[in-house]
Amino acid sequence: MPPFPSLTKIWHTDSYPAISPTRPELSAANKTVVVTGGGTGIGASIARSFAIAGSKKIAIIGRRPKPLEDTARKLQADFPELKVFVQSADITNQEQVNRAFDAIVKEFGPIDVLSSNAGVVSGAGTINELDVDEAWKTFETIVKGNLLVARAFSRVASKKGAVVVHTASVCAALRAFPGAVAYTASKLAATKIWDYFGVENPGIRVVSIQPGQIQTTMADELGIKMPDSVDLPGHFAVWLASPEAQFLNGKFVYSNWDVEELLARKTEFETTELGTIKYDGLPSA
Numbered sequence: 001m002p003p004f005p006s007l008t009k010i011w012h013t014d015s016y017p018a019i020s021p022t023r024p025e026l027s028a029a030n031k032t033v034v035v036t037g038g039g040t041g042i043g044a045s046i047a048r049s050f051a052i053a054g055s056k057k058i059a060i061i062g063r064r065p066k067p068l069e070d071t072a073r074k075l076q077a078d079f080p081e082l083k084v085f086v087q088s089a090d091i092t093n094q095e096q097v098n099r100a101f102d103a104i105v106k107e108f109g110p111i112d113v114l115s116s117n118a119g120v121v122s123g124a125g126t127i128n129e130l131d132v133d134e135a136w137k138t139f140e141t142i143v144k145g146n147l148l149v150a151r152a153f154s155r156v157a158s159k160k161g162a163v164v165v166h167t168a169s170v171c172a173a174l175r176a177f178p179g180a181v182a183y184t185a186s187k188l189a190a191t192k193i194w195d196y197f198g199v200e201n202p203g204i205r206v207v208s209i210q211p212g213q214i215q216t217t218m219a220d221e222l223g224i225k226m227p228d229s230v231d232l233p234g235h236f237a238v239w240l241a242s243p244e245a246q247f248l249n250g251k252f253v254y255s256n257w258d259v260e261e262l263l264a265r266k267t268e269f270e271t272t273e274l275g276t277i278k279y280d281g282l283p284s285a
Contacts, residue, residue: 002256003213004170007265007275010258013212014229018259019239021053026242028053032108032158034101035060036091036149037118039067041216042167042233046115047071049234050241051079059085059104059111062118083108091118091145101152110158113241116149116194117167118142119187126178135182142186143193150197157204163241166194167233168208168252173277191252191277198250207240209233210254228256251275 002011020026033050037043038060044067047058058075062068065088072084085107087100104111122137124130146166153164168191171184191208198206211233213226236255239245245259247266252275268274273284 004174004210004254004256006254006257008258008261010261011256012232012258013227013256015231015235019235021049021235021238025244026053026238028055028113028238028241031055031112031241032057032104032110033059033113033115034104034111034153035115035117036062036145037167038062038115039064039071042211042214042230043115043117044071045230045234046117046165046237047084047234048075048078049231049238050113051075051082053238055113056082057085057108058082059087059108061087061089061091061100063088063090091149092140094148094151097148097152101156105156110162111153111156112158112160112162114149114153114157114162114164115167115237116146116164118145118149119167121183124179124182127181130182138182139186139189142183143189146190146193150193154197154201154204157201159203162204164194164197164204164206165237165240166191166206166208167211170210170254173210173252188277195250195277205246205249207245207248207250208252209236209240210252210256211236212255232256248275252277 028050033055035043035047038047039062047060050058060068068086072086075084087103089096089100091097120138120141122134169187172188172191194206194208212228214228214230215226233255239259247269
């Protein structure tokens, strides 16, 4: 049984042929890709997945230089034709974010794919127990950070069908549960930021994802064992950036969901509010 509600009968915990970045239909050749939070975990997997798919220009942004440099070195060793451009920046700082995106565009030109992936967990606990200042750090990174990244990206996105893959969280789509208010509320707010971005920038395709239960640095710090492969969100992101997934523009989907089953419901996704976060039972205005 899937650990969360699912729109598909098949629930994946690892990559599979339909989302393999080696598929010619998912080619990222000639695409410039930017990954925030690209030094470790899900972000590093997304960067690697686009390299496998043929991208020759990948920029990774993060707060800590060493993980970025380590990831860049590994990628360039494995993909000799790939150029990895490293930008150390705190995404809560507008000047640093703008400088990073300006430098990337100067190096690579307009950006085709943005993976907005940076995140943090700080100030866990119930409303009455948590340290508010610590909890607010989560909002600074996830909410303010995504807002600043969205503003910077809007200036430099490719005019030829740019794509945003936003790493959201299943928490944003579940009923409330004790102890996760800061993380959940910030992830929901960030998802709505990207919803609005998509509406305000109709030439850019936007999709938010639940990446899976991945053994990231955050999971390690919380002492949680996660069951899903880190390849799953990386390969899923490549599929989402391809023409096959155009019907998911403006939607929230899970990396674990089977893409062939999603494709079978393409018309439903395109003509209804399936896959959107909204008030259940009410039509949109």
